[in-house]
Amino acid sequence: MHFKLKGKDGNSITSSINADHNDNNHIMSALIVDFDADPEIQQMIEESDRAIEKGHVFSMKEVIEMIKNGEI
Numbered sequence: 901m902h903f904k905l906k907g908k909d910g911n912s913i914t915s916s917i918n919a920d921h922n923d924n925n926h927i928m929s930a931l932i933v934d935f936d937a938d939p940e941i942q943q944m945i946e947e948s949d950r951a952i953e954k955g956h957v958f959s960m961k962e963v964i965e966m967i968k969n970g971e972i
Contacts, residue, residue: 966972
C-alpha cells in the first residue's frame with residue numbers, strides 16, 4: 901500500500917507499506933498513533949460522525965459535481 905500524508909508544517913511523508921517488513925509496520929503504527937492523538941483530527945472525525953447521524957452525506961458523484969461547480 902502506498903500513502904502520502906502532509907503535516908501541519910507542510911512537509912509530506914510518503915511511504916509504501918508492505919506487511920512483510922517490520923520497519924514499515926512500525927512506521928505506520930507510529931503515524932496512526934500521531935493521527936489518533938491530533939485533537940484537530942479528532943474534532944473533524946466527531947463532526948463527521950454527527951453529520952452522518954443527521955443524514956448529511958454526499959455520494960461521490962455529488963462531491964465531484966460540487967467540486968466542478970466550485971462549491972467546495
